[in-house]
Amino acid sequence: MKAIYKRELAAHLRGLIGWVAIAVMLFLVGIYFTAYNLQSQIPYFGYVLSGISFVLIFICPALTMRSFAEERRQRTDQLWMTAPVSLTEVTLGKYFALLTLFAIPIAVCCLYPLVLSQFGTVPMLETYSTIAAFFLLGAACISIGVFFSSITENQVIAFVATAIVLMVSYLMEGLKSFATSGSQAGLLLFSAAALAAGALAWYLAKSFVLGAAVFTVMELFLAGATFFRSGAVSTAFDSVLDALSLFSRFNGFLNGTFDLTAYFYLLSVAALFQFFTVQVLEKRRWS
Amino acid sequence: MIEVTNLTKYYADRCAVKGLSFSVKKGQIVGLLGPNGAGKSTTMNMLTGCLAPTEGTISIEGYDILEQPLKARAQIGYLPEIPPLYVDMKVREYLDFVAQLRKIEPSKRKQEIEQAATQAGVSDVMSRLIRNLSKGYRQRVGLAGALIGHPPFLILDEPTVGLDPKQMIEMRQLIRSLGKQHTVLLSSHILSEVSAVCDHILIVSGGQLVAQGTPEELQAKMQGGNGMRITVMGSAQTALDTLNQHPQVGDVRIETEENGQAQLLVEMADDAELKATVSAQLALAGCPVIGMAANNMSLEDIFLQLTEQPQTAQTDELPDSQPEETSETQQEKQEEQDESDL
Numbered sequence: 012m013k014a015i016y017k018r019e020l021a022a023h024l025r026g027l028i029g030w031v032a033i034a035v036m037l038f039l040v041g042i043y044f045t046a047y048n049l050q051s052q053i054p055y056f057g058y059v060l061s062g063i064s065f066v067l068i069f070i071c072p073a074l075t076m077r078s079f080a081e082e083r084r085q086r087t088d089q090l091w092m093t094a095p096v097s098l099t100e101v102t103l104g105k106y107f108a109l110l111t112l113f114a115i116p117i118a119v120c121c122l123y124p125l126v127l128s129q130f131g132t133v134p135m136l137e138t139y140s141t142i143a144a145f146f147l148l149g150a151a152c153i154s155i156g157v158f159f160s161s162i163t164e165n166q167v168i169a170f171v172a173t174a175i176v177l178m179v180s181y182l183m184e185g186l187k188s189f190a191t192s193g194s195q196a197g198l199l200l201f202s203a204a205a206l207a208a209g210a211l212a213w214y215l216a217k218s219f220v221l222g223a224a225v226f227t228v229m230e231l232f233l234a235g236a237t238f239f240r241s242g243a244v245s246t247a248f249d250s251v252l253d254a255l256s257l258f259s260r261f262n263g264f265l266n267g268t269f270d271l272t273a274y275f276y277l278l279s280v281a282a283l284f285q286f287f288t289v290q291v292l293e294k295r296r297w298s
Numbered sequence: 299m300i301e302v303t304n305l306t307k308y309y310a311d312r313c314a315v316k317g318l319s320f321s322v323k324k325g326q327i328v329g330l331l332g333p334n335g336a337g338k339s340t341t342m343n344m345l346t347g348c349l350a351p352t353e354g355t356i357s358i359e360g361y362d363i364l365e366q367p368l369k370a371r372a373q374i375g376y377l378p379e380i381p382p383l384y385v386d387m388k389v390r391e392y393l394d395f396v397a398q399l400r401k402i403e404p405s406k407r408k409q410e411i412e413q414a415a416t417q418a419g420v421s422d423v424m425s426r427l428i429r430n431l432s433k434g435y436r437q438r439v440g441l442a443g444a445l446i447g448h449p450p451f452l453i454l455d456e457p458t459v460g461l462d463p464k465q466m467i468e469m470r471q472l473i474r475s476l477g478k479q480h481t482v483l484l485s486s487h488i489l490s491e492v493s494a495v496c497d498h499i500l501i502v503s504g505g506q507l508v509a510q511g512t513p514e515e516l517q518a519k520m521q522g523g524n525g526m527r528i529t530v531m532g533s534a535q536t537a538l539d540t541l542n543q544h545p546q547v548g549d550v551r552i553e554t555e556e557n558g559q560a561q562l563l564v565e566m567a568d569d570a571e572l573k574a575t576v577s578a579q580l581a582l583a584g585c586p587v588i589g590m591a592a593n594n595m596s597l598e599d600i601f602l603q604l605t606e607q608p609q610t611a612q613t614d615e616l617p618d619s620q621p622e623e624t625s626e627t628q629q630e631k632q633e634e635q636d637e638s639d640l
Contacts, residue, residue, distance in 0.1 A: 014398030022386055090382035090443070093346040093400040095372040217310055296350045298309070 032070045036116045039063045057141035072173035075156030076166040079119045083164040098292045141264040147150025147277035148261045154284035161291045183256035197248030205229035305354035314340040315317040315505040327477040330485040330498035337505040338485040342455045375449035381440025385429040400447040418442035434465040503605035526564045529589035534560030540583040604630040
């Protein structure tokens, strides 16, 4: 794992994308810091992070799009597929290298509250727990990006897929308030999910019958649930939307609440997508 | 020793490798020979753990590639068809990375890298970016990577493809010298290469093993008894009729007929007296002999013959079931023994 980690980190630092991503992020941090903390004289650095959180939608896929897609295209994946290392080591090595890269701008962000504290009182504990949450938010986004990079050999597809997923997650709160009116939206969403699951099954198992079966079973289940307990669908809908919203977890920290479940939630998302990535790579041996 | 039994691989419903069984003994240089698309790369990918077989087992030094993948893979140095090089690294960095991947102890790493680089002949480009290296050097760097850690088995997938003739010869010499310390399994679709380098040849076609043996054995197997190639001036049909009348001459076949010359493949003993009478008779019939030579099938012919009809060939019974080899006795028995050893 150490070997992969070192190589990946060195490759990121040699390449352009990493530095550009860091620069963009720090530039935006600078602007928001000037606007919120300096001009409006608010001591909360969290607002700056909240302001720039949308940039993760583009930065994370840019950092992760190459990680597995490019190796597959160049066939360099054969090196570690045939070396005496496990795929978990490979995946985690790559992931931790990306986290290290992402930690660079976060480390710079950690300096801002110290600067502010020279001129007034800054709620340090609150600020740093928010920064930590932001780092975990990025970690979850990066994990999702690595996963999408592992399922394709085209960087562009990896970028776009990750960006779309993160975008939906970012907009989730807005979508939620938009769709609480009834269970129609829930039905629509669950149908779409069933369709997506069916398509995924079709793609992964290369069997249309299986995909269609997955879709049909899920639709039947949905119809049953709607028929017998119509309230259940909209409740489930709400909680599903909640669960898909990465960014709202972070926003909770802005009110000054320390939300341990949010940490666990973000960590779980990161771990889950790393697990998926290993499974995708392992599956490739069996294709 | 590598043991492969009943190896089968399906991609979706297309069969790439079907029921392949063979073994590679220590110290051999084994060539996996077959036309493009015969399943060579697939087989090698399965041997190295890159792909999992649909059916069958692979054991490397007693480690099953699926049950104990890390231990099995540690025994193998693999050079795929496209060397897996990170072009943004320098050669030394790359080899160091491979050494770490292969879990070489830090204290031994430097020495291992130097050794592999010297063996593969890349010592003079150690501080250059791989991106800037020529194809031949890239291949060598890939080979150096495969050599790191002294794996007992080297698996080389088409190691000479894309090299210029000089580099090809160098690569072959290199493989030969590697054969002294490692067991080498290499694949190729170039016959002359395999027969020049390898001690043992496995011919695959359509995902099946169609023949195996040393280059000499294969040649002997396929020689087709005692054939002569006779070239005459005049009508091929007359020559055919004349030859057919001779009691000691077996099957006769017209091969070519052009410019008043005909070439015939004749089944007969390579015997001076017989040749004299045959040529005298042909001269009498108005077809003077202008050339007569023993018709040894080249490996090239064997290869073509074997790979053209993969469906009819059955792996297990191939050496005996070929109708051509009725008169081979001793060598045949020797081979049977060899195979029963496997």
